[in-house]
Amino acid sequence: MFASRLQRRKLLIASGATLAIVGLLTACSSGTPEPGSSDNTNTAESTAGGSVDGGGGTGAGGKVRIGFSGPAADHGWLGAINTAAFDAAKKLSDVDLIVAEGTNDASLQISQVETFINDKVDAIVLLPTDGAALTDVAVKAMHAGIPVINVDREFSSTFAARSTVLGDNYGMGVSAGTYICTELKGKSDAVVAEIAGIDSLPLTKDRSQGFEDALKDCGLKVNNRVAADFTVQGGEAATSQLLAAAPKIDAIWNHDDDQGIGVNAAIEAANRNEFFMVGGAGSKNAMEDIKSGKGVLKATVIYPSTQAADGIALARLIVKGLPFGELVTQGVPNRIVLDAPVVTKDNVDTYIGAAFAS
Incomplete structure (x- = not known):
């Protein structure tokens, strides 16, 4: 009894995750160089984008300017989150990724988001060091007309994000x-x-x-x-x-x-x-x-380390008003929960290529 019920639940989750992956990959192209690192933790750093693909992006040259802020990469999984985010930006030729230096100081991260708001970026992808502490500034960004994509650690208000990407x-x-x-x-x-x-x-x-x-x-x-x-x-x-x-x-x-x-x-x-x-x-x-x-x-x-990368792909779709892969519904879902598969000796070769280093 327990196996069948739990298997049904896992199959439903896996189906949703597959749709999410298809949608995100459909949105990808190629081009943007990898962000550098910032010498000033209070200043967001812009990275040059690749050639414009003719899409209807906002900002100079049709670019979609996305601000990204996350915690310090003091843990293997968090380092992988950042690497995957930068790699996702490379594949999106019409994205200009603006990266704030990683921090575990909630006050500093709030100031980074406020810089994004003042700079009038088109969207913000935020993995908060503390979801509750970053809620108010995320709401401020939303009120300023800047969609926020919340990653991994949820805000304490549904008004703080246009879309949320979570591991399960x-x-x-x-x-x-x-x-x-x-x-x-x-x-x-x-x-x-x-x-x-x-x-x-x-x-x-x-x-x-x-x-x-x-x-x-x-x-x-x-x-x-x-x-x-x-x-x-x-x-x-x-x-x-x-x-x-x-x-x-x-x-x-x-x-x-x-x-x-x-x-x-x-x-x-x-x-x-x-x-x-x-x-x-x-x-x-x-x-x-x-x-x-x-x-x-x-x-x-x-526990997927692709969440911020998925957030960047979603931010682009939201700003451009593009559909989410092959879903019939218009727009991007408000909440996406990724799958939690079990890796064993039988299927490890399927997953090890995308695994992160501890």
């Missing part, structure tokens, strides 16, 4: 739990552990809830749980604590492959291998471990 945090938990249920094959007394990220973040709560719900459907529960902080050091410390408290474990879900480097270090130091582990996010090193089949890591759940 709840779906990650469902995917991880479903995989563990399948692998344990009805072992009702199995001991399941969870190594979460930062517990205060809504995304962590969503991941844990999805995991709990999926396990419940097959009669399992989380027996041991710790939270880390999405860092290698935090992953190692939290896992050492977990292993000391649980002398026997059958399966572990670790929310994040970056902190998973520390998780693996703690597991090796404790000389524990009686369990299998599922990772989260989809890093290249995690997929290489899965492919080798030598360690406890048997799978990882994708």
Whole structure:
């Protein structure tokens, strides 16, 4: 019963994600050089675009001027977010991408968005360091007639964004739990552990809830749980604590492959291998471990690092008034949630080429 219901849900999500990918790829062409880095964190930096493709863009020369601001790339996944965004801009010949230096300071990011507003950009793609803290300035941009595309961390008001692109945090938990249920094959007394990220973040709560719900459907529960902080050091410390408290474990879900480097270090130091582990996010090193089949890591759940890149493609469509791929409806959806597939040894070659480095 649990497998069929969850499979139906995953198929629906996957179908939506496929439509999103088709729409975004249809919008792509080629041309814009990669942005450089800024020496002044308070100043947005413009990057020259490629040749105009004759589209109906706004701004000088028909260009669509898109401001992009995100957190500092102090984490493998965040670095991949930026790289994918820059690569997306290269492929859109009528886009002029204006990049603000990454920061984890909400006040500084607010000032960057205000600079975009004053510069009258055509659209803003924003991965906020704190969704609630950036809500007011995003609303200000919307009131100024500048569409905002919210990425990954949601604002606290629906008026703050024209469109939102999200990974499926709840779906990650469902995917991880479903995989563990399948692998344990009805072992009702199995001991399941969870190594979460930062517990205060809504995304962590969503991941844990999805995991709990999926396990419940097959009669399992989380027996041991710790939270880390999405860092290698935090992953190692939290896992050492977990292993000391649980002398026997059958399966572990670790929310994040970056902190998973520390998780693996703690597991090796404790000389524990009686369990299998599922990772989260989809890093290249995690997929290489899965492919080798030598360690406890048997799978990882994708959390797409393409969200900002998708946001840039959407911003262009919105400004130009273009349709969203092959959808019958006019315009761009207000909310897009990407899929959370499970990568195993059987399908790792499909995903490893696009994986990010931790």
